[in-house]
Amino acid sequence: DTAVSQTPKYLVTQMGNDKSIKCEQNLGHDTMYWYKQDSKKFLKIMFSYNNKELIINETVPNRFSPKSPDKAHLNLHINSLELGDSAVYFCASSQAGRIEAFFGQGTRLTVV
Amino acid sequence: GDSVTQMEGPVTLSEEAFLTINCTYTATGYPSLFWYVQYPGEGLQLLLKATKADDKGSNKGFEATYRKETTSFHLEKGSVQVSDSAVYFCALSSNTGNQFYFGTGTSLTVIP
Numbered sequence: 758d759t760a761v762s763q764t765p766k767y768l769v770t771q772m773g774n775d776k777s778i779k780c781e782q783n784l785g786h787d788t789m790y791w792y793k794q795d796s797k798k799f800l801k802i803m804f805s806y807n808n809k810e811l812i813i814n815e816t817v818p819n820r821f822s823p824k825s826p827d828k829a830h831l832n833l834h835i836n837s838l839e840l841g842d843s844a845v846y847f848c849a850s851s852q853a854g855r856i857e858a859f860f861g862q863g864t865r866l867t868v869v
Numbered sequence: 870g871d872s873v874t875q876m877e878g879p880v881t882l883s884e885e886a887f888l889t890i891n892c893t894y895t896a897t898g899y900p901s902l903f904w905y906v907q908y909p910g911e912g913l914q915l916l917l918k919a920t921k922a923d924d925k926g927s928n929k930g931f932e933a934t935y936r937k938e939t940t941s942f943h944l945e946k947g948s949v950q951v952s953d954s955a956v957y958f959c960a961l962s963s964n965t966g967n968q969f970y971f972g973t974g975t976s977l978t979v980i981p
Contacts, residue, residue, distance in 0.1 A: 761912075790969070798907070798956050798974040805968065813968065847912060851969070856901040856920060856962055858969050860913040 760784050763848045763861035770838055771869055778833045778864045780848030788812075789831035790849040790858065791823060800847070806831050807853065838868045871896040875959040875972030882949055882979050890944040890975045892933075892959035900961040902926075902935050902942040907956040907974070916944075916957070949979045 761782045770776050782789060790813075791803040804823045805813035811823070820836045835842060845865050851858040876891040894902065901920045905913040917926030922937035931946045942959060959972040 792971075798976065800913075800958065800971040800974065802969070802971075849913075849969075851962070857903060857915050857918055858962070859915075860905075862912040 761850055761859050761861040763864050767865050769867045774838050775836045780831050782829055782850040786850040786852045788851045788853055791833050792847040794845040840868050843868045871970050873959050873961055873970050873972040876975055879976040884979055884981050885948045888946040888949045890957055892942045894940050894961050903960040904933055904944050905958040951979045954979045
């Protein structure tokens with residue numbers, strides 16, 4: 758039973774395309790996140806949702822749009838993909854009032 | 870705002886050497902502190918945690934002590950193994966538990 762699962766694991770696409778990455782958690786957590794990890798392994802938070810409401814929206818191009826249909830899902834939609842979007846994207850979840858976050862396995866996005 | 874600063878890598882050690890990876894933090898209130906580990910091609914896994922001053926987190930031979938007076942949470946292991954080769958992230962979560970801040974990651978390579 759995977760606690761935080763993301764699909765797909767690998768995504769190769771051409772510039773200008775629109776793509777989505779899905780994330781689901783079965784831990785009953787109320788907060789979910791998207792992080793971007795660049796080639797130097799630096800982790801940057803992109804979005805945080807608590808109970809389906811956006812609570813963190815860091816400086817991210819508006820081509821990136823998170824969607825949370827329910828507390829267990831936080832999907833990431835990216836429009837007009839650019840070469841610089843190539844990275845590994847991690848979904849994570851946590852429960853407010855508790856402490857640790859649980860991460861998915863990551864989605865390696867390659868824009869060609 | 871809250872932040873984490875950790876020692877830059879990469880770090881290369883021989884098997885059975887002593888490991889220290891420094892981590893300091895800036896936070897208001899009383900954050901919780903973590904070390905996460907990322908093995909090649911995988912997502913982040915929680916390695917250890919500490920929730921209050923003087924707590925010591927430990928797991929798999931790794932230890933870190935929450936030092937409020939020096940705002941530090943240094944990771945140590947007495948004898949590293951090749952299998953410890955990974956990227957290590959220091960992190961903190963805010964009082965509310967729904968925001969996580971990561972350091973830049975430290976890549977560790979252990980050679981036989």
